[in-house]
Amino acid sequence: MTEAKPTLDKTPDADTGTATVTDAVPDDAFLRTRGVSKSFHGRHVLKEADFRIGSGEIAVLIGKSGSGKSTLLRVIAGLEEPDAGDIDLAGQAVVRDGEYQEAWKELQGQIGMIFQSYTLWPHMNVLDNLTIAPRLALGETEAQLLDRAERALTEVGMAHHLRSRCTQLSGGERQRVAIARALMMRPRLLLCDEITSALDPPVAAEVLGVLTKLKEEEGIACGIVTHDMAFASKAADRICFFEDGLIKEDVPPEHAFNDPQTPGLQAFIDAVRF
Amino acid sequence: MNSVNLAYEFDLSVIGPALPTLLDGLWLTLKVATITIVASAVLGFPLAVARMSKIEVIRWPAQLYIEVFRCTPLLIQLLWVFYALPALLGVDLPGELSIIIALTAHLTAFMSETYRAGMQSVPVEQIEAARMLRLNRVQILRHIIVPQAFRQQIPTILSLNVSMFKDTSLISALGQADLTFQGNILASQTYRPMEIFTLVALIYFSIAFPATLFTSYIERRLITSGSRGAPPPASGLRGTLARMRPGQRPVELSRPALKSLLKPEGV
Numbered sequence: 140m141t142e143a144k145p146t147l148d149k150t151p152d153a154d155t156g157t158a159t160v161t162d163a164v165p166d167d168a169f170l171r172t173r174g175v176s177k178s179f180h181g182r183h184v185l186k187e188a189d190f191r192i193g194s195g196e197i198a199v200l201i202g203k204s205g206s207g208k209s210t211l212l213r214v215i216a217g218l219e220e221p222d223a224g225d226i227d228l229a230g231q232a233v234v235r236d237g238e239y240q241e242a243w244k245e246l247q248g249q250i251g252m253i254f255q256s257y258t259l260w261p262h263m264n265v266l267d268n269l270t271i272a273p274r275l276a277l278g279e280t281e282a283q284l285l286d287r288a289e290r291a292l293t294e295v296g297m298a299h300h301l302r303s304r305c306t307q308l309s310g311g312e313r314q315r316v317a318i319a320r321a322l323m324m325r326p327r328l329l330l331c332d333e334i335t336s337a338l339d340p341p342v343a344a345e346v347l348g349v350l351t352k353l354k355e356e357e358g359i360a361c362g363i364v365t366h367d368m369a370f371a372s373k374a375a376d377r378i379c380f381f382e383d384g385l386i387k388e389d390v391p392p393e394h395a396f397n398d399p400q401t402p403g404l405q406a407f408i409d410a411v412r413f
Numbered sequence: 414m415n416s417v418n419l420a421y422e423f424d425l426s427v428i429g430p431a432l433p434t435l436l437d438g439l440w441l442t443l444k445v446a447t448i449t450i451v452a453s454a455v456l457g458f459p460l461a462v463a464r465m466s467k468i469e470v471i472r473w474p475a476q477l478y479i480e481v482f483r484c485t486p487l488l489i490q491l492l493w494v495f496y497a498l499p500a501l502l503g504v505d506l507p508g509e510l511s512i513i514i515a516l517t518a519h520l521t522a523f524m525s526e527t528y529r530a531g532m533q534s535v536p537v538e539q540i541e542a543a544r545m546l547r548l549n550r551v552q553i554l555r556h557i558i559v560p561q562a563f564r565q566q567i568p569t570i571l572s573l574n575v576s577m578f579k580d581t582s583l584i585s586a587l588g589q590a591d592l593t594f595q596g597n598i599l600a601s602q603t604y605r606p607m608e609i610f611t612l613v614a615l616i617y618f619s620i621a622f623p624a625t626l627f628t629s630y631i632e633r634r635l636i637t638s639g640s641r642g643a644p645p646p647a648s649g650l651r652g653t654l655a656r657m658r659p660g661q662r663p664v665e666l667s668r669p670a671l672k673s674l675l676k677p678e679g680v
């Protein structure tokens with residue numbers, strides 16, 4: 140295994156340019172990015188990110204804050220436009236050379252994102268939070284949605300809160316409802332950006348446990364930024380280590396934690412070792 | 414009015430005969446205030462949206478408009494619309510129409526800033542979450558931003574409206590027969606300014622005071638629902654930091670109440 144840095148001169152079909160062990164990566168990755176980059180005000184925050192997540196796979200993104208993890212998730216989610224690079228979703232080209240393609244319109248609905256801060260709309264109850272988007276965006280009827288909302292809440296262990304006010308929920312409950320809300324849109328890819336950072340460890344474990352279940356039972360692809368190394372080592376199929384806007388390593392957790400190949404990951408593991 | 418008692422001693426008997434005239438004036442006051450408040454409540458919204466536009470040729474005129482009306486005296490605005498605008502346009506505006514235009518133009522500037530403050534207080538992550546759930550811009554505005562903004566700003570909106578109700582007394586300077594104008598006439602006719610102006614003040618008070626009581630009631634309710642809505646505090650430094658992060662606070666937490674306590678005009 141070499142310590143190759145991601146570079147542009149790779150052919151698209153060549154293995155990703157990171158210092159990579161790819162045995163855990165299915166070839167038909169649900170999401171695949173190549174050379175995705177993003178600058179803010181001339182600062183190169185994300186450089187040539189080659190990244191993929193297979194269906195039913197959890198990729199955990201780790202790295203110091205400011206290393207570009209959120210930016211990559213936000214670019215994939217469509218919240219930021221990439222400056223350059225290609226993105227494929229479900230085998231179709233959604234971004235080419237930084238430009239959105241026709242397929243994006245249709246496929247963007249398959250991506251769900253959960254944020255670090257609580258984003259339930261506080262002026263609506265839990266049920267309305269869950270049903271408003273499918274009702275307005277997908278035109279589904281109230282009757283269909285009630286049933287689906289109950290099932291989505293059951294998935295996340297919140298069935299008894301169907302009619303609760305969001306402001307009465309605890310932090311962990313809010314994040315679980317946020318996951319259920321995303322599930323209502325039937326995502327195939329769920330992006331989670333430090334969704335448990337404001338939670339106590341046991342509560343965080345519960346929330347992250349929901350994601351493991353979704354991956355296993357629904358085959359949802361999960362891209363998760365977290366500082367919870369216990370979760371990363373247990374639940375991740377792959378660990379992607381970010382440094383200075385580059386994915387320096389993309390390896391199974393046992394490699395990442397026991398046998399880091401780059402000095403950056405070595406230092407990171409030493410610093411967070413539990 | 415001829416029946417007014419001009420007796421020398423402190424005299425409450427002027428009140429009875431003065432009342433019909435004062436109520437006439439009050440009618441104009443209420444009419445002007447109501448039209449102004451309703452029109453500004455509507456017009457303030459597109460102005461606020463324009464003020465937040467990313468497009469400069471839309472944003473700048475909106476901003477200029479708002480600043481002009483915030484940074485010049487209301488009386489000058491009234492005089493300008495009353496005397497200058499008809500000359501400028503070459504049309505004769507009825508006096509009542511011109512003062513309603515001026516007051517509406519004024520209040521609209523303040524209402525739009527209130528709306529904007531409310532809309533911008535909605536955490537950006539809530540809007541991004543809505544985008545991720547495929548709501549379009551209009552749906553986000555209509556279902557996510559406006560209900561929260563409006564609810565949060567109700568106290569400020571109410572106190573702006575109470576201020577406007579009182580500020581209508583300036584139109585008496587333009588010869589409009591409102592409550593203040595009628596009071597002024599009666600005071601000089603009866604030589605009883607003390608009795609008459611006290612009565613005029615009481616009439617304004619009897620309308621404005623219940624409105625401010627109602628405003629305080631709404632504020633208290635928002636504060637209560639805010640503190641109940643707060644996530645249970647995590648302990649220690651981590652919890653403190655977590656609570657300081659934007660978007661972690663429930664929207665209706667005491668901020669609007671605090672703001673309108675500091676600055677009732679919501680400036």
Ligand SMILES: Nc1ncnc2c1ncn2[C@@H]1O[C@H](COP(=O)(O)OP(=O)(O)O)[C@@H](O)[C@H]1O
Nearest residue numbers: 179180184202203204205206207208209210211
């Ligand atoms: N919208 C933005 N505008 C300007 N700079 C940004 C923006 N988003 C992120 N950045 C900058 O990009 C860098 C990487 O940020 P981020 O992707 O959030 O890192 P991480 O999630 O790994 O902590 C940071 O230095 C951050 O300040």
Ligand SMILES: [Mg+2]
Nearest residue numbers: 208209210332
């Ligand atoms: Mg981040």
